[in-house]
Amino acid sequence: MGNPFAAGPASRIAWSWLVSIVFLVTIQLGYAEDEKPETRQALASAITSTGDEQARIIDGLAETGSPLVRQILVSWPRGEIFLYTDPAGTIIPVTLDADQDGAGKAKAKRIDTGVWLTDAAGQPLTFTSQELKLAETDSKLRKLIRNTLDLLTLADPQPANRVSAVMKLGLAQKPANLAVLEARVDKEKDKKVQKALAEAIALIQLKNTDPKIQAAAVSKLADLHSISSLDIVKGVAADKTADPAVTAAATAAVKSINGYIQVVNFFGTIFRGISLGSILLVVALGLAITFGLMGVINMAHGEIMAIGAYTVYVVENVFGRGLDLSPFGMRISIPGLNATGAFYESYFLFSLPIAFLVAAVVGILLERGVIQFLYKRPLESLLATWGVSQVLQQLYRLIFGAANVQVNSPRWLSGNFTFSDVIFGYNRLFVIAFAALIVFGTWLLLTKTPLGLLIRAVMQNRSMASCMGVRTERVNMLTFGFGSGLAGLAGAFLSQIGNVGPSLGQNYIVDCFMTVVLGGVGSIFGTVCSAIGIGVVDQSLQQILLNPVMGKIIVLAAIILFLQWRPAGIFVTKSRSLEG
């Protein structure tokens, strides 16, 4: 393989370490050890008390402005606060330390004092999360916590958090909050938060009785392109009792905001189209090699993707608590590393090369066992590999169970950033970069390496290459292994956005073949174009028709009609062979 492949994963791992170190540092900074005792006491009683008492204490916590309060209030609904009942029967709220020992036990820190829980001898007590009772929250309690957090968040270091808090306070339209928000305006330096503050203030001003202020507020919202306030502005526009000037301003505002939404949707659709296209590209690239270059119709392609996805599942569990499997009545127990924090979050990066290798090995076995006998009979390779796909699917059921398995995305892949109301998910950005990387790697391999030369030679004319002394069997095997490895990588990525189960591959197989056929069999560049094209068209149709089913049907119909015009796809590989 070419050097870029070696460099790729290594640099990515380094990058993830860097990210995770920064992450760790911020967490550590979050814990202010020298917190005021009364704040800690208030926090503890907020957790242990109930009813109105609890509501009062939680409201009161907003005034502390303490990072610890934020820390605890954030982790509480997440189920990271536990209740320890000491021998005397007192309930003590605690947090568990991130450092776990081999048995998954960790030290517990008292929220009311900030010291470790100890036994009578002064030795720290350790627990697993199962041993302690969880401090439960319900949605009413969470709403209270939210409100306090929103108020606390007005001074949050993260601008995104400030924006969300400001908007929540604005949409509540409580005149009481106006002063707090206005006080923030001068202090705020961040552009986005400034915009949110203006929106929130305008929203609250709509409740003002003076029509002039109302009209100004409406126009302000229109200028700010405030999507959040669209419903409220619509309400104002439809309000028959309102001042005519206000109604007119509101009607204009609705039009202006709707126009802005159109623009947001347009760019959003393009991004979503490219990201869908990248997914198609990632899943179809392996097929572009095995089908496009080698002419093997591998109906088990989807099942090889599933291998990649299951590999991620196994790796995630090995990084975590280990895994018990019971295939064919046997019991297999794979021990876990019990990793936490950044190391755990990086499991996905480790699983990528493993998924590639495992899938490649299975692919090579498949090639040696079945496909090598069928190079002259492509239609029958379709049939035999369909048989293989049935067998593999059932094997997954027997090994991993019929149900889908649970794969949790690492934190750095979940979440998003928003630019001008267009959402860019991290996983979506990742897949676009990932697709670009593997296409580039494949291109390098095929055009710049000796192996690539051999691959192209064998694919063009197997017998001729063989006569020239090329060990075609080996090249076939390696090419098929490479294509399968790419499928494994695709499956590994799919585990982050979709379900991991025995029939994972079935959802993609028709799309895969269509992508390759449309792009022009044998042309990697064609596959890229068709994948992105299908992605963008599909998303646009969904946006226009507002109906995903019809969108999908129309895309399929359009591809079939397109092939009337260009039967060999977008990019035709020129060949002198008659039977092509």
Added chain:
Amino acid sequence: MNQIFSRKEGIAVLICAVLAIVVVPSLNAFTPAGSFLHISDFSINQWGQYLTLAILAVGVDLLWGYTGLLSLGQCLFFALGGYALGMHLMLLIGKLGQYKSDLPDFMVFLGYQKLPAHWEPFHSFWFAAAMTMLVPGIVAFVLGFLTFRSRIKGVYFSILTQAVTYAACLLFFRNEFTFGGNNGLTDYKFILGHDIRSAATQRGLYIVSAIVLLLVFLFCRWLISTKFGKIQRAVRDSETRVLFSGYAAANYKLFVFVISAMIAGIGGALYVPQVGIINPSAMSTEKSLEVIVWVAVGGRATLVGPIVGAICVNALKSWATTKYPDFWPIMLGGLFIIVVLFLPKGIVGIPGQIIAMLRKKETAPEGGAISSPTAAPEVKP
């Protein structure tokens, strides 16, 4: 070679036909239950279903075995035939449905006030019967015309038919498409004035299926013995040479595709009253691939093979899904891999393969190295 059957074959076909059409139903109707010779209503119904699937398989063989076109959309045509008859049967339910309305139940709860216009003519049995062949035929004609005209062939044809089937399947799943969505058409009560669930009607349907299968078989047999059949096989073996010889290969392919679709439609129409339901999952690509399995297992380009294959695989399926539900897909998949790799001629080809092997053993020591034409031409460096 204008003779369709050799004398021996003719007798064999006659015996099988008499067995299937006369003897089996008689054993069901005229022997007391519990007797040694009795065939239960359940078995008759099941065999009736197998026979309709065999009709579908013969059509696939005509297309794949003799013309080399591997269509993954044959189940679409099968289902279309089924839907055409199913629509008629739905209208015969009349006021006996859940809502005591003239409309089929699913239309009542989707809020239809009157029957959609395209359902109206299906009140007539003969119209519906004609549609079971015409609709698949027309769809196949349009699809075939488009694909063969632009010379889409081989695996591309397979992939395209797969995509069309998938799209059609999605379309039929929709409630708005007026064919009952996912729940499909079901709960039939009558056919041609008879109670569809009575044993006698089911026996009648079995006999009709058997006769139709015989007719379809004879028709295909006749077709391949004509000059047309020769061209058909020539297209399979080398389309380019056929083209260069001045034949419009596309027209021949189109004709066979349409015929095969119509055969599938008839099969579907006979299948639906016997199994009592048609829904979009009947037209999934998976089902089409299963049909290919039957043909391959039975032996392709034999016309007898598909019938054997359809019956054997389905009987095996009925048995294995009861005994070994967990291992059924592995058995099916494994069977298929073995057939493709080791038994290219299927079950009916096994005797021939054994004879060939024995001969090879006898001659090999004397004749020295006999190069087999199927051996891989690759030379190891």
Added chain:
Amino acid sequence: MKKLFFTLLLALVAVVNSLQAQETVKVGVLHSLSGTMAISETSLRDVLLFAFDEINASGGVLGKKIQPIVVDGASNWPLFAEKAKQLLEQDKVAVTFGCWTSVSRKSVLPVFEKDNGLLFYPVQYEGEELSKNIFYTAEAVNQQAIPAVDYLLDQGKKKFYLIGTDYVYPQTTNLVLLEYLLSKGIPIENIGGGLRKEGDKVVSAGKYTPFGHTDYQQIVSEIKQFAASGDACVINTINGDSNVPFFKEYSASGLTADDCPVVSFSLSEDEFRGLPAKDLVGQLGCWTYFMSIDTPANKKFIADFQKWLSSTNVPGIVKEKRVTCSPMVLSYDGVYLWKAAVEKAGTFDVDKVRDVLESGSISFDGPGGKVTMQKNHHVTKTVYIGETKADGQFKILKTYTDVYGEPFLKGTFAKK
């Protein structure tokens, strides 16, 4: 002497065997153990076998041991009909427990009516059906969707986004919900997902995706805009696998249960095993049973089931990480309702058992609370609203007791 002893012993075994053969009653289990629906249905097979073993251990039904006949519908609807025929005509079972999807039920319905069989159906469905041969222990729409909406209205939600898979259950449920929401004074523009009209009549409400859909970007961004103005929620009738990409996309876009909760009708504890639980914390579910119900009956049920799992040697049963869920418990309840009816009737005769079941006097204190069979073949039961926790369990937020099952709801809510 030895020889004689062995002969006697053999004879004894033969007698016992034949006695046993007389002392059994055949019961059918008709679920998909392979194919796409195996994910959900195998659990029901497991709990049914558990219930039979439990009953057999305590003496059987009318002194007869239950002999289960398990057949695989293989997610193949015509095969369901064939297997139903086999159970009724060849095995002559006294009762059948089975089916998950509506289409499988529709496919076996004519068979059960023709052969006068008895089917217990345990999975939440769209209603609009009532066969004299089927007893629906399942949740009707008014035992799941309506209480869930009531709860959301109670929480001050004003905007409802309807999303589902494109088939009968979601569409029918959403049509009923549309009528219900309008009757509760929710303006039609606050119902998201889209309306389809034929003339003036709304024929369909909500957004629908094909089976096996994997790309929810567009829909989630639409929901995000819909929810931007607050007080919104999503009513999710997406089927099976597609829930994973939906929820992953949902949480990646920054929507949380606090901003805009999703209430799902097809996600029980069993499905949660395959979902990224931490992306779903706080989302809502509505069922007639949750594994977390804190009653002695439920705790005993779970403990007994786990014990049975670890000791059973039926092939193909997954033993790790097993949970219990509403369809499983409704299957289990069905077995005991049937047992009670048979014992009251004193016979396995279908017509007599049906008469007893229809009398409204048959009830059973199941793990999820008391269930009573009604005259209309549906079941009065307790309905719970729960929210999901990080461990894949539900925390119960609200309980509605004695909810009457009503299959025909369309057109029953007058617009105010």
